[in-house]
Amino acid sequence: MATVSIIITTHQRPDRLPAAIVSAQSASQDVEVIVVDDASTDETADLCASIKGIRYVRVERNQGVAGARNIGLVASRGEFISFLDDDDLRLPNSLDEQIEALSHAPEAMLCYAQAIPEDAGGKRQTPFPEHCPQGDIFWELLAQNFIPCTSVVFRRSCIGRVGLLDHHRNRIDDWDLWLRIAEIFPVVGLSKPVVIWRQPTPTSAQGSSNTVELIALATTHFRHNCLRMPRVAQASRRERQQAWRAFSINFAEHLAWEAFRGLCDHKLGRAFASTRTLLRLHPDAVLRVPRRWMRFSTINALTRGLRRGDLENAKSKFKHMART
Amino acid sequence: MPRVSVIIPTYERPLLLRRAVESAQAAGSDIEVIVVDDASIDDTAEACQQLNGIKYVRVERNQGVAGARNIGILMSTAEYVAFLDDDDLRLPGSLDMQADLLDRHPGAGFVCGAMIMANQDYEPTCEVVRAKDPGADAFWKLLELEFPVMPLCALIRKECFLRVGLLNPRISTIDDWDIFTRIAEIYSVLVTPEPVGIYRQPTPLSGQGSSARAAQLERVTRHQLNLFRLPRAATASPVRRKQARSRMIRRISENLLWTAATRFIPKFQFKPALRNVWTALRIDPFGFIRPQGYQKLIKHLILRTGVIRRRTI
Numbered sequence: 001m002a003t004v005s006i007i008i009t010t011h012q013r014p015d016r017l018p019a020a021i022v023s024a025q026s027a028s029q030d031v032e033v034i035v036v037d038d039a040s041t042d043e044t045a046d047l048c049a050s051i052k053g054i055r056y057v058r059v060e061r062n063q064g065v066a067g068a069r070n071i072g073l074v075a076s077r078g079e080f081i082s083f084l085d086d087d088d089l090r091l092p093n094s095l096d097e098q099i100e101a102l103s104h105a106p107e108a109m110l111c112y113a114q115a116i117p118e119d120a121g122g123k124r125q126t127p128f129p130e131h132c133p134q135g136d137i138f139w140e141l142l143a144q145n146f147i148p149c150t151s152v153v154f155r156r157s158c159i160g161r162v163g164l165l166d167h168h169r170n171r172i173d174d175w176d177l178w179l180r181i182a183e184i185f186p187v188v189g190l191s192k193p194v195v196i197w198r199q200p201t202p203t204s205a206q207g208s209s210n211t212v213e214l215i216a217l218a219t220t221h222f223r224h225n226c227l228r229m230p231r232v233a234q235a236s237r238r239e240r241q242q243a244w245r246a247f248s249i250n251f252a253e254h255l256a257w258e259a260f261r262g263l264c265d266h267k268l269g270r271a272f273a274s275t276r277t278l279l280r281l282h283p284d285a286v287l288r289v290p291r292r293w294m295r296f297s298t299i300n301a302l303t304r305g306l307r308r309g310d311l312e313n314a315k316s317k318f319k320h321m322a323r324t
Numbered sequence: 325m326p327r328v329s330v331i332i333p334t335y336e337r338p339l340l341l342r343r344a345v346e347s348a349q350a351a352g353s354d355i356e357v358i359v360v361d362d363a364s365i366d367d368t369a370e371a372c373q374q375l376n377g378i379k380y381v382r383v384e385r386n387q388g389v390a391g392a393r394n395i396g397i398l399m400s401t402a403e404y405v406a407f408l409d410d411d412d413l414r415l416p417g418s419l420d421m422q423a424d425l426l427d428r429h430p431g432a433g434f435v436c437g438a439m440i441m442a443n444q445d446y447e448p449t450c451e452v453v454r455a456k457d458p459g460a461d462a463f464w465k466l467l468e469l470e471f472p473v474m475p476l477c478a479l480i481r482k483e484c485f486l487r488v489g490l491l492n493p494r495i496s497t498i499d500d501w502d503i504f505t506r507i508a509e510i511y512s513v514l515v516t517p518e519p520v521g522i523y524r525q526p527t528p529l530s531g532q533g534s535s536a537r538a539a540q541l542e543r544v545t546r547h548q549l550n551l552f553r554l555p556r557a558a559t560a561s562p563v564r565r566k567q568a569r570s571r572m573i574r575r576i577s578e579n580l581l582w583t584a585a586t587r588f589i590p591k592f593q594f595k596p597a598l599r600n601v602w603t604a605l606r607i608d609p610f611g612f613i614r615p616q617g618y619q620k621l622i623k624h625l626i627l628r629t630g631v632i633r634r635r636t637i
Contacts, residue, residue: 060510061554063489070490074398074482160360160381164394168494184384230385 002032003079004095004153007072009065010086011038014047017086021051024084028095032078038068066165066173073159082153083174087198090150094194098153101188109158110181113190115148115197124196132189138182139239142226143246145175145218150195152178158185172218176225183231211258212277215251219281222247245285252278252285253292326356327403328419328479331396333389334410336364338371341410343446345375347522348408352419358399360392390491390499397485405482407475407500411524413446414476418520422479425514433511434480434504436473437520446524453523455515462513464564466505467551468571469544475500476521484511495547497540502547509556537583538596538603541576545607548572577608581618 006024010017017035024033033054037044039062048056057075059068069083080099084090098111114127129146141147152174162180165173181187222244226232232240255278262271278286330348334341341359348357357378361368363386372380381399383392393407404423408414422435438454455472458465465471488506491499507513551557552565580600588597604611611618 057486059489060487061489061506067489070394071486074490075486160395160399161384163383163385163387163391164398164490166493180385 002077003030004028004082004099005032005034005072005076005078005080005156006082006084006090006095007034007036007069007076008084008086009036009038009068009072010040010044011062011068012040012042012044013086014040014042014044017044017047018051020084020086020088020090021054023089023091025053026092027090028093028099031095032076034072034075036068036072036075038062038064064167064170066170067167069173070164070167073156073164076156079156080153081156081159082150084150084195088150089196089198091194091196094192095153097192098188098190098194101190102153102155105186105188107186108188109185110152110154110178111188111190112147112153112178113151113192113194115151115195116193118196118198120199127193128197132191134189135186136182137187137189138179138231139243139246141175141179141182142222142232142243144250145172145178147174147178148195148197149174150197154181169217169221171214172221175218176221179226179229183229211254212273215255216277216281219247219251248282248285249288249292252282252289255282256289256293325401325403327354328352328406328423329356329358329396329400329402329404329482330406330408330414330419331358331360331393331400332408332410333360333362333392333396334364334368335362335386336366336368337410338364338366338368341368341371342375344408344410344413345378347413347415348406348419349377350416351414352417352423355419356400356402358396360396360399362386362388362392388493388496390493390496393499394490394493397482397490400482403482404479405485406479408521409476412476413522413524415440415520415522418518419479421518422516422520425516426479426481429512429514431512432481432514433484433507434473434478435514435516437477437479437516437518439474439477440519440522442522442524444524446522448522449525452519454517457515458513460512462508463505463556464568466501466508467548467557468568469501469575470571473500473504474521474523476523478504480507481511495543497536498544498547501544502551505551506554509554538580538600541580542603542607545573545576573608574611577604577611578616580604585623 006027008017008020008024021033021035025031035048035054035056037048037056037058039059045056045058048054055075057071059071063071072083073081080095080102082095094113098113102108102111112132114129114132116127117125119125128148133140158181162177162184165177167173169176227240232243255274259271259274259278262268262274330351332341332344332348345357345359349355359372359375359378359380361372361380361382363383369382372378379399381395383395387395397405404426406414406419406422418437422437425435426432436455438452441449441451441453443449453472453474458471462471466473484507488503488510491503493499495502548569557565557568581604584597584600588594588600
């Protein structure tokens with residue numbers, strides 16, 4: 001029986017899938033690669049039949065990413081589980097390192113690490129997240145999902161204690177699961193890149209309307225579900241308010257950034273949508289964002305980045321400065 | 325590797341659980357019993373420690389029955405999966421018999437047996453619920469509610485869950501109907517007339533149970549529209565879909581009126597009766613064109629007598 005099962009969910013992407021499978025096989029000495037084909041109608045099935053050493057699970061009816069991952073979980077037999085998307089790449093031996101880290105902390109259930117974002121042009125950026133807090137990270141995670149989904153290795157037994165992924169919460173299902181794990185168990189963070197995370201083209205209009213939508217989803221989830229989690233519900237009112245404030249300012253900043261970028265790119269519709277969501281969901285954070293941005297250092301970073309025309313880089317630098 | 329996994333979700337019923345577990349262990353020769361404790365805060369954990377040969381999984385946060393069953397599926401190692409509620413019983417040897425049937429029919433997704441009804445003290449009420457063999461048409465019969473499958477009497481091939489997905493925890497109390505329909509869409513279904521389990525009926529005339537039933541049937545009518553999106557229903561002719569829809573709606577509204585007329589009104593329980601009539605009117609506003617159901621209701625209103633009869637849909 002393999003120690004670690006890596007679950008690759010795929011849907012209609014036979015061109016990218018083989019690279020992901022090879023990277024997964026090289027990530028550990030003793031790995032079980034499970035490819036969950038979420039009802040693809042193209043040549044994915046034939047392709048997987050030709051690859052040796054994988055377990056191919058075909059889902060007949062499309063389940064979405066979270067549903068497919070759940071099916072992968074049922075099919076898996078390893079003691080540890082990791083997810084991988086069909087266009088991402090695991091770095092060699094990275095799984096072994098994470099399992100080693102987990103074995104030093106027997107009570108911890110989850111180990112996450114850094115991911116290297118790679119844009120469509122193949123340009124790699126600085127690993128995310130910059131700092132990897134360890135131990136009880138519940139409140140930090142509540143403010144912001146800083147755990148790259150594909151960098152996580154967790155014990156299969158913890159799913160029995162916190163439940164499976166919720167496939168009705170598409171796109172925030174991973175955050176939801178990490179929260180449920182971190183609520184009860186300590187977490188190990190490894191400051192080391194383990195996965196290459198290919199991102200959709202950041203400037204495409206679709207990508208950013210998705211961001212706005214995602215933030216709306218996350219906000220609803222926070223208000224309706226996170227605040228009801230036993231640990232949050234039992235916390236003092238002050239702690240709950242702090243959690244909301246941290247969450248709110250983080251997303252308000254994102255939205256303000258989206259609006260700003262929309263203006264820069266002369267896409268008024270996008271800017272308008274972001275501003276509207278910002279005012280609707282995080283009205284109280286609106287005043288706090290400019291106060292944070294108005295510092296000299298941050299503006300400096302921003303203008304420098306803009307002059308070079310590298311918006312994404314400017315954003316990460318500037319957010320880093322705003323925080324410190 | 326065991327042959328059959330019996331998944332028993334339990335919530336704060338340590339006294340009843342023991343009987344269920346023992347009946348499951350006696351129901352086959354190579355059984356793995358998985359008790360999923362859905363975040364009980366009483367002494368369920370201690371009660372489970374005293375039970376021999378079970379796999380005990382404790383969920384820290386309540387997941388509901390479907391979520392707990394999913395966790396059971398995740399923990400199971402056998403080829404076949406059976407669900408058992410903590411207050412129901414499996415008959416001795418029933419799981420072996422059903423597993424043999426599935427062995428012989430590799431194309432079948434699940435096998436459904438008959439069920440003996442019992443009261444709260446597990447005394448049989450001399451009523452056995454048997455499903456008629458739906459033949460090749462199980463999917464449509466399930467969609468029309470004409471082929472009732474209780475999770476208690478089914479043995480399911482675990483591979484089915486990998487192909488159609490897990491149970492849906494969002495639709496509580498009808499998740500079983502949903503999963504059986506989804507399985508029947510791509511697998512064939514076997515039926516055996518042998519009784520396989522004892523169903524402990526909830527207190528028959530409690531008001532809560534009945535209003536829950538009306539709400540449940542209403543959810544069923546709504547969820548049928550989601551199930552129509554399954555490829556086999558979506559590619560069928562619109563006439564077929566319409567037929568399935570109208571059959572189900574007629575069935576449900578008649579059932580609601582029938583329960584109101586024969587069960588609630590003779591007992592002078594007008595509140596649940598009204599709720600049933602209201603639900604029936606809402607889901608089937610044109611029902612007055614077919615007045616049989618209402619005739620029955622009016623007759624009972626006038627006579628205020630009637631034999632209490634139970635009818636399952």
